[in-house]
Every structure is written in structure tokens, then in C-alpha cells.
Amino acid sequence: MTQFQPGFLFPGIETRVLFGQGTLAKVGEEIGRLGHGRALVLTTPPQAGDGEALAKDLGDIAAGTFTEAAMHTPVEVTERALAAYETAGADCVVSLGGGSTIGLGKAIATRTGCDHVAVSTSYAGSEMTDILGETQGGEKTTRRDPSIRPEVVIYDVDLTLGLPLEMSVKSALNAAAHAVEALYAPDANPVTSLMSLEALEVIRDTLPALAENPRDVEARARMLYGAWLCSTALGYVAMSLHHKLAHVIGGSFDMPHADTHAILLPHTAGFNAGGTDKLAPVADLFGGSVGGGLWDLAKRSGAPLRLADLGLTEADLDRAAEIALKNKYENPRPFDERDIRELLQAAWEGTRPAN
Ligand code: NAD
Numbered sequence: 001m002t003q004f005q006p007g008f009l010f011p012g013i014e015t016r017v018l019f020g021q022g023t024l025a026k027v028g029e030e031i032g033r034l035g036h037g038r039a040l041v042l043t044t045p046p047q048a049g050d051g052e053a054l055a056k057d058l059g060d061i062a063a064g065t066f067t068e069a070a071m072h073t074p075v076e077v078t079e080r081a082l083a084a085y086e087t088a089g090a091d092c093v094v095s096l097g098g099g100s101t102i103g104l105g106k107a108i109a110t111r112t113g114c115d116h117v118a119v120s121t122s123y124a125g126s127e128m129t130d131i132l133g134e135t136q137g138g139e140k141t142t143r144r145d146p147s148i149r150p151e152v153v154i155y156d157v158d159l160t161l162g163l164p165l166e167m168s169v170k171s172a173l174n175a176a177a178h179a180v181e182a183l184y185a186p187d188a189n190p191v192t193s194l195m196s197l198e199a200l201e202v203i204r205d206t207l208p209a210l211a212e213n214p215r216d217v218e219a220r221a222r223m224l225y226g227a228w229l230c231s232t233a234l235g236y237v238a239m240s241l242h243h244k245l246a247h248v249i250g251g252s253f254d255m256p257h258a259d260t261h262a263i264l265l266p267h268t269a270g271f272n273a274g275g276t277d278k279l280a281p282v283a284d285l286f287g288g289s290v291g292g293g294l295w296d297l298a299k300r301s302g303a304p305l306r307l308a309d310l311g312l313t314e315a316d317l318d319r320a321a322e323i324a325l326k327n328k329y330e331n332p333r334p335f336d337e338r339d340i341r342e343l344l345q346a347a348w349e350g351t352r353p354a355n
Pocket of ligand 1: 044045046047070071072073097098099100101103121122123124125126127129130131132133159160161162163164167171257258
């Protein structure tokens with residue numbers, strides 16, 4: 001099916017991308033290309049060893065490491081990282097990790113104006129976007145700005161071989177959610193749509209192989225390629241119901257990011273499939289049912305299926321539905337509080353969507 005549109009805006013893709021095994025070795029060269037020579041290397045505590053090793057390889061180009069990146073980019077962590085950036089006399093940042101570490105790199109870059117080389121090691125898909133979600137005083141706020149987008153993104157397949165299987169599966173479904181929403185976004189263009197469909201096919205075909213053998217380099221490379229496609233598509237379109245609900249449940253109930261996306265996706269996609277023909281090619285990819293097919297893939301790959309298992313209560317669902325209705329945003333299918341509550345109930349129980 002062609003992705004022709006009678007009218008569209010293609011904004012271009014600004015980010016330079018290096019993809020493949022061993023590309024981590026190119027970080028120093030990329031920093032030089034950007035005209036810098038003092039990089040602060042960022043990681044989470046569990047990936048501190050990888051950050052130290054990268055800093056050692058970079059030699060004089062490394063100004064130091066900051067290894068405290070945390071989920072949802074807490075502002076107090078960013079403030080400590082900014083102090084480390086100043087003290088080290090850094091002139092750019094390198095984030096090595098998943099969405100949390102890349103989020104910290106974005107938070108520093110948008111505050112200082114510095115360049116950011118992101119080395120992405122999960123499939124969450126923050127690296128190609130101009131989106132930054134930050135938390136302060138228990139509240140999560142999200143904004144978009146061109147200064148948030150990293151200048152260079154490096155995808156080294158070798159770095160993903162150690163991503164734990166459970167996290168890999170959830171993270172891949174998190175990526176798939178970007179592709180699904182990019183297809184029906186009001187500002188979708190043929191490039192984001194082509195990328196999204198290619199990504200969903202790659203994820204469909206690769207996830208079961210990866211779940212069988214997490215150290216399969218070929219499957220890892222394909223999944224990382226899928227993640228790049230999804231992240232790129234998300235970076236150029238507006239988000240709708242799925243991301244809104246994931247944001248509410250993750251932000252207001254402190255639920256884990258990847259799990260929340262993975263569980264919600266079959267339900268939000270199935271719901272929206274009833275309101276747009278933009279998901280018809282996804283139905284073709286997934287055996288005739290968008291929500292049902294995505295749910296089958298999630299189940300077969302060992303992904304979490306029930307919001308109840310994350311510790312959410314039915315009373316939480318009432319509140320989540322209420323919060324989700326507070327701000328208006330575009331969605332291909334109109335909905336009211338009852339629709340959202342029903343959708344959340346199905347995701348809480350983990351039932352297979354019919355649509
Ligand atoms: P994460 O970055 O918190 O990573 C989870 C854990 O896995 C961390 O301990 C991390 O160090 C570890 N890890 C990551 N890659 C690894 C690897 N290859 N090997 C071993 N361990 C590894 O989780 P995530 O799901 O990647 O990202 C979630 C965060 O990203 C959330 O804060 C979310 O809001 C944000 N996000 C933002 C955007 C955006 O466009 N702004 C998009 C997607 C996600």
C-alpha cells in the first residue's frame with residue numbers, strides 16, 4: 001500500500017546517525033567533527049562501568065563522567081549534572097544508555113546550548129526526538145524544542161547484546177507504540193509513515209527471534225534498526241491517546257515506563273483502529289487485527305500484559321481516566337471518560353483486544 005498523501009510537510013531529518021557494530025569507537029571523531037574537545041560522559045549507575053571505559057578510550061577528549069542519570073529526568077539530578085559539567089570545563093555531552101540517560105543529556109543540552117552525542121543502548125527511542133520529559137516535586141512536564149534534539153546519534157549493536165531480555169521485549173514494544181501513533185498523527189508525512197510501517201514489520205519479525213536468543217547479533221541489529229525508525233518517526237509528529245495515557249500512568253502513578261507502554265499498546269492501537277483507516281496496513285501486518293495481533297506478539301515474546309501486575313488498583317484507573325481527559329489533544333477516534341475507563345480496564349485485566 002502506498003503512503004502517498006495529496007499534501008504534506010516534510011521537515012527534513014537533522015540528526016546525523018551512525019549505525020552498526022563497533023560504532024562506539026567513532027564517538028571521539030564525532031566530537032571532533034562538532035568542533036569540541038571536552039565531553040562529559042553520562043550514564044545511569046548500572047552502566048557506570050561502560051561510561052568509565054568510554055571516557056578512558058576518549059582520553060583527553062573526556063572531561064569526566066557523571067553516572068547518576070535516573071528515570072523521568074529528575075530536575076535535581078540535572079542540577080547536579082550541570083554542576084559537574086561546569087566543574088569539569090566540558091563543552092559537550094555524550095549520553096551512553098537508554099532513554100533516562102539520553103533524557104539527562106537533552107536536559108543539559110537545552111539548558112547550556114551545548115552539543116549532544118547520544119549513544120543509544122535500549123529501544124525506547126528518545127535519541128531522535130526533540131521531546132524532553134522532566135520531573136520535579138512529583139510532577140512530570142513534557143516539552144518540545146529543537147535545542148533538545150541530539151546532534152549525533154550512535155547505534156552500536158554490540159552495546160545492546162547485554163540489554164536484559166525482559167527489558168528488551170518491553171522496550172521494543174515501547175518503540176512499536178511510537179510507530180503506531182506516527183501513522184495516524186495529524187502531521188504524519190510519507191517518510192514517517194514509511195518508516196513506521198517498516199519498523200512494525202521488523203519488530204513483528206524480530207521480537208520472537210530475539211526472545212528466543214537475546215545474544216543473536218543479527219536479531220539485535222534488526223531490532224535496533226527498528227528502534228531507530230520508530231524514534232525518528234516519533235521525533236517529527238504529534239502524539240495522541242497512547243502516549244497521553246502512558247504519560248498519565250507513568251507520571252501520576254509512578255509506573256515503569258517500558259512496562260506501561262508495552263501493556264497499553266494493544267488496547268490503544270485496537271481502540272484507534274476503529275477510528276482510522278491509517279492502521280489498515282498494520283492490521284495486514286498483524287493477521288487482520290491491530291490490537292489482537294499486537295497482543296499476540298507481546299504474549300508470545302513474554303511481555304507483561306496486565307496493568308494490575310504493576311500494582312495499579314481499579315480506583316487508580318478511575319483517576320487515570322479523569323486526568324487523561326483534562327487536556328485536549330488530537331486523536332483519530334473521539335472518546336469520552338467511559339471509553340478511556342473501559343480501555344484501561346481491559347489493559348488492567350490483560351484481555352486480548354478484539355479489534
Ligand atoms: P532506562 O534508560 O531507564 O534504562 C533502564 C535500565 O536499563 C537502566 O538501568 C539502564 O542503565 C539499563 N540499560 C539500558 N541499556 C542497557 C544495555 N544495553 N545493557 C544493560 N543495561 C542497559 O529505560 P528506557 O526504557 O530506555 O527509557 C525510559 C526513559 O526514557 C523514560 O524516562 C522515558 O520518559 C524516556 N523516553 C523519552 C522519550 C523522548 O522522546 N523524550 C522517548 C522514549 C523514552
